[in-house]
Amino acid sequence: MVYLLGCVPGIFLLLRGMSGQLGIDPVETLEHELGLLALQFLLGSLTITPILRFARINLLKFRRALGLLSFGYLVLHLMVWLVLDQQFRLDLITAELAKRAYLIVGLISFTLLVPLAATSWSGAVRRMGAKGWVRLHRIVYLATLLGALHFVMQEKVWSPESLSYLAMAILLVGVRLLWIRAW
Amino acid sequence: MFKPDLTRADVTPERFWLNRRKLIAALGAGSVAGGFGLRAAAQEGLEPNTWEQITNYNNFYEFGIGKEDPAQNAGDMSVDPWRVTVDGLVDNPDEYALDELISDIPTEERIYRFRCVEAWSMVIPWNGFELNKLLAKFGVQPEAKYVAFETALLPDVMEGVQFPVLDWPYTEGLRLDEAMHPLTIMATGIYGRQIPNQNGAPMRLVVPWKYGFKSIKSIVRISLVAEQPINTWQESAPSEYGFYANVNPEVDHPRWSQATERVIGAGFFGGRIDTLPFNGYGNEVAALYEGMDLRENF
Numbered sequence: 001m002v003y004l005l006g007c008v009p010g011i012f013l014l015l016r017g018m019s020g021q022l023g024i025d026p027v028e029t030l031e032h033e034l035g036l037l038a039l040q041f042l043l044g045s046l047t048i049t050p051i052l053r054f055a056r057i058n059l060l061k062f063r064r065a066l067g068l069l070s071f072g073y074l075v076l077h078l079m080v081w082l083v084l085d086q087q088f089r090l091d092l093i094t095a096e097l098a099k100r101a102y103l104i105v106g107l108i109s110f111t112l113l114v115p116l117a118a119t120s121w122s123g124a125v126r127r128m129g130a131k132g133w134v135r136l137h138r139i140v141y142l143a144t145l146l147g148a149l150h151f152v153m154q155e156k157v158w159s160p161e162s163l164s165y166l167a168m169a170i171l172l173v174g175v176r177l178l179w180i181r182a183w
Numbered sequence: 184m185f186k187p188d189l190t191r192a193d194v195t196p197e198r199f200w201l202n203r204r205k206l207i208a209a210l211g212a213g214s215v216a217g218g219f220g221l222r223a224a225a226q227e228g229l230e231p232n233t234w235e236q237i238t239n240y241n242n243f244y245e246f247g248i249g250k251e252d253p254a255q256n257a258g259d260m261s262v263d264p265w266r267v268t269v270d271g272l273v274d275n276p277d278e279y280a281l282d283e284l285i286s287d288i289p290t291e292e293r294i295y296r297f298r299c300v301e302a303w304s305m306v307i308p309w310n311g312f313e314l315n316k317l318l319a320k321f322g323v324q325p326e327a328k329y330v331a332f333e334t335a336l337l338p339d340v341m342e343g344v345q346f347p348v349l350d351w352p353y354t355e356g357l358r359l360d361e362a363m364h365p366l367t368i369m370a371t372g373i374y375g376r377q378i379p380n381q382n383g384a385p386m387r388l389v390v391p392w393k394y395g396f397k398s399i400k401s402i403v404r405i406s407l408v409a410e411q412p413i414n415t416w417q418e419s420a421p422s423e424y425g426f427y428a429n430v431n432p433e434v435d436h437p438r439w440s441q442a443t444e445r446v447i448g449a450g451f452f453g454g455r456i457d458t459l460p461f462n463g464y465g466n467e468v469a470a471l472y473e474g475m476d477l478r479e480n481f
Contacts (some may be wrong), residue, residue: 017451023251024240025303025447085445087455096440154438156301157348157419159248 002062006069009037011074027084034077039147039165041070046144046172062158064120067140074110102153109146112139138180141173188304189294232305232448234374240447241381242299243400244349245334245341252343253381260401262385271331271406281385284320284369288312292375293368293389298430298462300394300416304444307415309389310372315363320451323359323407330362331334331355331412332388333404349415353397356426357390357414358471366391369402392464394428425481429472430462434481 016022022029045066048059086093097103098152116137118124125133148169152162243253265281290310298304318330336352338344344351361367370389371378378384385398390397396416416424419435423437432442446454461468474481 024236025250025445027445027451028250028303084451085455087452089443089455092443092455094438095442099292099435099440100438102438157248158348159348 002065003069006065008040010034010073011098027080031077031080031085034073035151038070038073038077039144039151041066041073042140042144042147043168043172045070046140050172050175051124068117068120071113074113078110100152105146105153106150109143109150111125112143112146116140116143138176144169145173189296196448210275211452232307232376234376236374236448237305237307238379238382240305242301242395243381243383245336245343245351245353246381247259247343250347254379256342257340257380260335260337260380260384261340262380262401265385265403267367267386267402269406270404271408272324272327273407274324285312285317285369285386288316290371293370293391295389295391296462297391297395297398298458300396300424300428300436300441302436302439302441302444302458303447304456304458308374309368309370310375310378311368311370311389313365314367314369314388315365317369317405318362319406321407326409327407328359329411330357330359331404331406332357332399332402332407333406335401335403336401349419351422352403352454353389353399354412354417355397355414356408357388357397357455358411359407360471361390364468364471366464386473392430392461392468394430395430396424427472427477427480429468429477429481430458431460431477431481432458434478 013022013030016048017030020026032167045063048063048066051059082088082093087166097107116139119128119133119136128136148162148166152158152166155162229393239254240250241253242250243257246253246256263282266278267281267284268278270276279474290312292308292310294306294308296304314330332355334353336344357367368389369386370383371386373379373382378387380401383398383402386402388398388401388402397414411426414424414426416428417426430441435441440456443455444458446456
């Protein structure tokens with residue numbers, strides 16, 4: 001159910017794309033919207049525990065879906081960049097990846113999330129043991145910070161929008177640092 | 184006299200085609216270009232940019248930093264009457280009424296590539312006149328070496344200026360020989376229509392071999408000066424935006440490559456092309472920079 005709802009913005013983007021309603025530069029719009037969705041779902045997954053602690057509302061069962069939806073949008077974001085934006089010109093892509101800090105930051109964030117997505121199934125928790133699994137999944141804090149940083153770094157000016165996402169990421173991760181005493 | 188290598192058909196979308204043919208006929212300009220245009224467009228592989236694209240994809244941060252913000256928000260700016268202050272090293276400094284100032288300068292169509300520093304590009308059919316024709320009216324004094332320009336700052340209608348994203352008002356500058364170059368124009372129209380507010384009404388600069396941010400919009404002040412002026416983007420990030428800002432595929436922006444550009448209007452799969460030195464106007468303008476290190480003077 002959550003997965004279906006979570007796909008709605010993606011389907012909406014697809015429909016807008018097919019009907020030519022993604023604005024004058026549809027590639028840029030698609031790329032940015034997908035990246036934004038990935039960040040929003042990632043931040044959303046990080047609000048579950050604070051909501052439980054502060055508001056005593058248990059939404060834990062939705063957390064995995066939010067994380068996986070985020071990862072799905074992130075994969076699409078990366079694909080749009082590779083295929084539609086860079087036109088799969090490998091010379092450009094490798095040159096860009098080597099030189100651009102914001103791309104490197106974004107790519108590290110993605111890479112950190114791969115093992116988390118891969119161990120998101122219930123069986124993985126059993127196999128790894130709850131403690132090890134929790135430890136591994138703390139990587140999400142770093143990935144979130146880097147994701148928000150990637151958003152801020154690619155802007156031409158300090159924009160209120162990207163800065164507020166970075167602030168949210170810092171807040172949601174910061175609150176964990178206060179909670180977590182022993183790593 | 185500058186002869187553009189782009190033709191009318193490089194920019195004219197099909198749905199404007201008949202209208203434009205009529206307009207051209209009405210102006211007595213002849214319709215010779217029409218017949219050859221489409222073939223030339225195919226050869227160049229250029230995607231035409233429509234009025235809709237040109238007027239809905241703008242960087243005009245005074246009206247918001249989103250590409251579609253200016254089209255949405257610039258409508259309230261009143262551009263008639265419009266006054267332009269001319270000062271500095273000129274014989275005739277004054278605050279001029281724009282319509283009187285330019286009424287006797289005939290306009291012509293200039294079809295130019297437009298390359299943004301953000302690595303996207305369009306092809307735009309401007310209507311305007313060479314800046315040197317305007318400067319000739321002011322009596323430029325021999326000590327003047329640069330021209331500085333300033334955009335209107337109208338907080339009542341420019342919601343973007345509430346945010347300190349840039350140091351308003353927006354300013355730009357050119358070396359005098361760049362300003363006098365026949366490729367450098369003041370644009371007052373697009374596609375034969377009055378230039379819309381979001382594109383810099385009522386009068387904006389167009390310097391086709393430089394990144395778009397040099398082509399300052401909605402100009403209210405022109406100053407002839409002896410010292411190199413500082414432009415707004417240079418002030419905001421001197422390591423990223425220089426004074427010259429000539430289109431140069433060899434010199435990257437520190438945060439992204441300038442070697443290629445995405446062609447607006449090329450659709451999902453159309454478009455990334457190699458960027459040309461001086462945006463393809465090297466034959467006309469490279470001599471201006473002879474002996475200069477363009478890596479240093481980016």
